Amino acid sequence: MLWLALSLGTTSFAQSEKRHLREGNRHYDREEYAKAADAYGKSTESKPDYYKGRFNQGNALYRIGDFDSAIGTYDAAGRLASDKAQRANAFYNQGNTYMELKQWDKAIQSYKQVLKMNPTDEEARYNLAYAQKMLQEQQSEGGSENQEQQEEQEQQEQEPSEDDQEQQQQPREQQLSNEQMEQLLKALEQQEQKVQEKVQEQQLPAKPSKTDKDW
Numbered sequence: 065m066l067w068l069a070l071s072l073g074t075t076s077f078a079q080s081e082k083r084h085l086r087e088g089n090r091h092y093d094r095e096e097y098a099k100a101a102d103a104y105g106k107s108t109e110s111k112p113d114y115y116k117g118r119f120n121q122g123n124a125l126y127r128i129g130d131f132d133s134a135i136g137t138y139d140a141a142g143r144l145a146s147d148k149a150q151r152a153n154a155f156y157n158q159g160n161t162y163m164e165l166k167q168w169d170k171a172i173q174s175y176k177q178v179l180k181m182n183p184t185d186e187e188a189r190y191n192l193a194y195a196q197k198m199l200q201e202q203q204s205e206g207g208s209e210n211q212e213q214q215e216e217q218e219q220q221e222q223e224p225s226e227d228d229q230e231q232q233q234q235p236r237e238q239q240l241s242n243e244q245m246e247q248l249l250k251a252l253e254q255q256e257q258k259v260q261e262k263v264q265e266q267q268l269p270a271k272p273s274k275t276d277k278d279w
Contacts (some may be wrong), residue, residue: 080110085117088124097127115144119154126161134161148181155181156188163191168199 088103104121108114122137135158142154159174175192178185 081107081114081117083107084110085114085120088117088120092120092124092127095127097124100124101128101130113144115141115146115150118144119150119157122154122157126157126164131161131164134158152178152181152185152188156185159188159191159195163195166198166202168195168202171195172199 084103084107088100088107091097091100091103101121101124104117104124107117108121111117118137118141122134122141125131125134125137138154138158138161142151142158145151145154155174155177159171159178162168162171162174172192172195175188175195178188179192182188
């Protein structure tokens with residue numbers, strides 16, 4: 065998705081920043097994303113509040129997989145945005161970057177910001193629902209693990225101490241071993257059921273990122 069450029073300036077600074085922006089765009093079109101990120105960075109050196117330089121640099125960083133840096137760059141672009149549309153684009157791409165890192169809670173917050181500024185953005189709404197679904201699954205899996213750990217701890221507390229008499233210790237150990245086998249079988253059955261449910265469940269992928277350049 066392409067956005068129209070802002071009005072052209074006439075100062076030497078404007079000429080310098082736009083020259084680096086055009087250079088970055090050429091590298092970006094050639095899929096030379098590392099060089100593009102460097103050129104976009106130079107465009108912001110001459111003008112630190114240059115939104116398009118920041119935004120495009122975030123896109124290039126996203127393309128080379130430097131997601132942590134991309135997130136910070138999109139955040140900076142959002143602060144430099146001159147209108148809601150620019151801020152929404154920065155938050156959207158930031159949300160997609162959080163999705164790549166599987167940081168679903170942060171992605172949710174980014175998409176919510178997009179919808180506050182543009183309630184009609186269906187791609188953001190779609191990705192928000194997807195991130196919420198993935199976060200719910202993550203929390204559900206974490207809850208199962210915590211429950212298993214708690215059961216294991218309770219089972220260990222039931223084991224006899226070394227002070228127990230020898231004739232009582234051996235039968236007790238055998239009984240606990242059988243209980244452990246039952247619990248293990250149940251856990252395996254539950255895990256297998258979860259796997260089958262996930263295989264059968266249709267999971268829709270997130271929409272493509274709006275990581276086209278801002279010219």
